[in-house]
Amino acid sequence: MDLHTRCKQQLEPLHLLKGTGYYPYFRTIEKSFGTEVQVAGQRMIMVGSNDYLGLSHHPKVQEAAAEAARKWGSGTGGSRFLCGNLALHEELEERLAAFVGKKKAVVHATGFMTNLGSIASLLTSDDIIICDREDHASIFEGCKASGGKVIPFSHNDPDDALRKLDKARGKNPKGCVVLITEGVFSMSGDLAELPGLVKLKENHPDMLIYLDDAHGLGVMGPGGRGTAAHFDLNPQVDFIMGTFSKAFASVGGFLAGDDELLLEYVRHESRPLIFSAALPAANVATVLASLTLIEQQPEMVERLMDITEKVRAGYAQIGLYVRNHGTPIIPIYIGQEIKAFAVTQELFDKGVYALPAIFPAVPKGQAVIRTAFMANHEPHHIDRVLEVIEDLANKYSIRIPDLVEEGSLPESVLDEHGGYTDQPQPTAQAVVGTGGE
Ligand SMILES: Cc1ncc(COP(=O)(O)O)c(C=O)c1O
Structure with a gap:
């Protein structure tokens, strides 16, 4: 098989995805303000960046x-x-x-x-x-x-x-x-x-x-x-x-x-x-x-941790499955890949920039949307992100019982009957609406 034909065949899944209108990669960022970016003329909240302390714009x-x-x-x-x-x-x-x-x-x-x-x-x-x-x-x-x-x-x-x-x-x-x-x-x-x-x-x-x-x-x-x-x-x-x-x-x-x-x-x-x-x-x-x-300014790191805990607690309050590791990377568990692409697109349409991780980055059937937070996210950013995700949790059935039913939670958190072994979820005191100080 010649190189062109072979590459074309390998690109078929990608072309199918593009056909659905959900292709989320290589988006052109027209302007960056750190916690916010402009894409296609629209200002969005960035929750996918690894610029955890927000220093790239300091x-x-x-x-x-x-x-x-x-x-x-x-x-x-x-x-x-x-x-x-x-x-x-x-x-x-x-x-x-x-x-x-x-x-x-x-x-x-x-x-x-x-x-x-x-x-x-x-x-x-x-x-x-x-x-x-x-x-x-x-x-x-x-x-x-x-x-x-x-x-x-x-x-x-x-x-x-x-x-x-x-x-x-x-x-x-x-x-x-x-x-x-x-x-x-x-x-x-x-x-x-x-x-x-x-x-x-x-x-x-x-x-x-x-x-x-x-x-x-x-x-x-x-x-x-x-x-x-x-x-x-x-x-x-x-x-x-x-x-x-x-x-x-x-x-x-x-x-x-x-x-x-x-x-x-x-x-x-x-x-x-x-x-x-x-x-x-x-x-x-x-x-x-x-x-x-x-x-x-070690307080920047503390602020990042505060923001992270608020988001974690907010996700838990919505009913999402949350891993309790205290790091600023907080994936939203979705399951099927196509659903992860659909939710990503809807987040995007509502002004939230995050990206899905699919196999082989994560196990098959356990697609996530990787959200990651920054020390300089403002309370209104966090409130808006949680508001949008709560809406989507209703529409796309991504709360813990839905994930258990679909078999899309990591095996390590399931009991021998395939049920959810209730891990300590973050407490919801510091939650939605309170944002950062
Ligand atoms: C765990 C880990 N190691 C290494 C790298 C590579 O780092 P860089 O992007 O600086 O080349 C990455 C980047 O995503 C990473 O996540």
């Missing part, structure tokens, strides 16, 4: 970016290995290592490249990689490129990880073992079962833990220092990976750790770092300015 952050572009130029002119390694990159590495409580950090040009380059350079086909099944694509790409034996374990299930680890170790007693998990899972908003995963080191003391905290840094833990800090497990986590594309309001990524030799190795062996241009100064300065603001 005047100090914007000024730092503009100033750095004036001072250093708009591009770096080469990879860090050759002629693009600015003093700013090194300053950022020091600041990041200190922020996450590690000795050293290595900055890459994106978070994706950080995972790809770090995992692929550190590990080889002799090694064992134990990964949470719901880890991000960049982690799996890194694993694939390393040639290591990749063993996925059930999402957030340390017992399953241990079983798989014991078995793999039995077959390969000499290889290095690395367990990779996200800190805050990007689609479900679940917080990693980090204490249980760290405990596996009791049986496997040579196992290293690699924590992708893309969605946890700036968000979780004291002063936004991340998921390891949240659990007070920083020393037990060997590598902390982060991105600048979420709370740090830019683009780029880093790997941090205490074994300086391993970090030096990544610096010299990561192919995306050696063979791709360095992060431009404006982006580096954005992250430096964001770090300063996070350090000076």
Whole structure:
């Protein structure tokens, strides 16, 4: 089959979706105001962004970016290995290592490249990689490129990880073992079962833990220092990976750790770092300015948590199924994909910008609409979002009993008869209408 025909066949589901009028991707944002955007002339509330602290529109952050572009130029002119390694990159590495409580950090040009380059350079086909099944694509790409034996374990299930680890170790007693998990899972908003995963080191003391905290840094833990800090497990986590594309309001990524030799190795062996241009100064300065603001104003993180709790309680009051992990990613469980697309379109028509996550980002038949909140959402944003979602919950039957009937809740929350094992839902005191302070 020729390439054109093959691609056309693979695009058929996409063309069918476009035919329904529900296609939600690649929307053109004409203007961005942070918590609001303009699309097709319409002003909308953004509840899909990862700009959790709303720093991408902070005047100090914007000024730092503009100033750095004036001072250093708009591009770096080469990879860090050759002629693009600015003093700013090194300053950022020091600041990041200190922020996450590690000795050293290595900055890459994106978070994706950080995972790809770090995992692929550190590990080889002799090694064992134990990964949470719901880890991000960049982690799996890194694993694939390393040639290591990749063993996925059930999402957030340390017992399953241990079983798989014991078995793999039995077959390969000499290889290095690395367990990779996200800190805050990007689609479900679940917080990693980090204490249980760290405990596996009791049986496997040579196992290293690699924590992708893309969605946890700036968000979780004291002063936004991340998921390891949240659990007070920083020393037990060997590598902390982060991105600048979420709370740090830019683009780029880093790997941090205490074994300086391993970090030096990544610096010299990561192919995306050696063979791709360095992060431009404006982006580096954005992250430096964001770090300063996070350090000076930890109340931003508290405000994000308050807003998050209000939304969670509001969703629970409407009767939606809510995961109780305290992260700003709060998916609305829908079930069937086509219904998720229809609800997304209706949200959009009513001025709420959020996107659906479908298989393979989530299990089949368990489509969600991923909503995520920002520290600078105003009370009227939250009130409006809850009002619109309440309307749609009536129209589309997406409350817990409807989801149980349709079999579209995650298995882990169902009892042996397929019923809902009533998890503690967030309390509804701080709810609708009260908004932020
Ligand atoms: C968990 C996780 N890791 C890594 C990445 C890649 O980061 P970036 O977008 O900065 O390349 C993402 C991005 O969505 C992510 O969610």
